[in-house]
Amino acid sequence: MTGTVDTTQELAAFLRPRRERLDPRDLGLPPRWQARRTPGLRREEVAELAGVSIDYIVRLEQGRGLRPSAGVAEALARALRLAPDERAYLFNLSRQRPSDAGERATTAPPPLAQLVADLSPRPAMLMNHRCQGVGSAPPFRTLLPNSVGHAVSARSRRAECETRVAPGVSR
Numbered sequence: 286m287t288g289t290v291d292t293t294q295e296l297a298a299f300l301r302p303r304r305e306r307l308d309p310r311d312l313g314l315p316p317r318w319q320a321r322r323t324p325g326l327r328r329e330e331v332a333e334l335a336g337v338s339i340d341y342i343v344r345l346e347q348g349r350g351l352r353p354s355a356g357v358a359e360a361l362a363r364a365l366r367l368a369p370d371e372r373a374y375l376f377n378l379s380r381q382r383p384s385d386a387g388e389r390a391t392t393a394p395p396p397l398a399q400l401v402a403d404l405s406p407r408p409a410m411l412m413n414h415r416c417q418g419v420g421s422a423p424p425f426r427t428l429l430p431n432s433v434g435h436a437v438s439a440r441s442r443r444a445e446c447e448t449r450v451a452p453g454v455s456r
Contacts, residue, residue: 291348292352292380293348293350293351293352294348295378296348296353296375296379297345297348299375300345300346300361300365301346303371304326304331304346305323305324305325306324306325307325307326307366309325309326309327309330312330312334312366328342328343328346331361331364331365334363334364335357335360335361335364337360337361341357352380352381353381354379354381355379355382355383357379358375358376358379358383359383362376392420393420398411401420401421401422402422404422405423405424406422406424407422407424408421408422408424408425408427408428409424410422410425410429
């Protein structure tokens with residue numbers, strides 16, 4: 286018999302311990318006059334921090350078939366102070382994709398920068414997701430000095446290559 290995982294029940298089982306491990310004093314929440322019967326944050330405190338209704342948090346923790354949106358999953362991750370792996374698991378259980386899977390590259394990671402440096406004297410350039418140059422070898426910067434750190438369209442990059450690089454390339 287093949288068992289399938291009920292993600293709503295799994296999500297419920299995941300959220301409650303994360304809520305219980307947080308101390309309200311660490312989050313700067315005002316003290317309540319009533320004594321706490323359980324450790325950690327109350328559901329209403331999580332709802333307040335996440336910007337959702339208390340009823341929604343209750344239904345999530347009871348596994349009533351809800352599937353949070355990416356925005357709600359992100360708000361819950363922030364409210365519950367989830368580690369990156371816990372955040373990824375929350376999004377997986379929610380069947381959502383994180384709105385931003387991390388910071389976008391604005392500089393080259395050291396191993397890639399070293400690889401580009403090792404390619405010298407050959408011109409080489411690293412680009413990020415927006416086709417911005419985030420690293421280059423000195424010969425490349427000599428050929429195209431304005432290409433690193435600026436968003437350049439493919440058309441203007443090609444035009445610059447044709448005017449600056451083509452004359453220097455032997456045929």
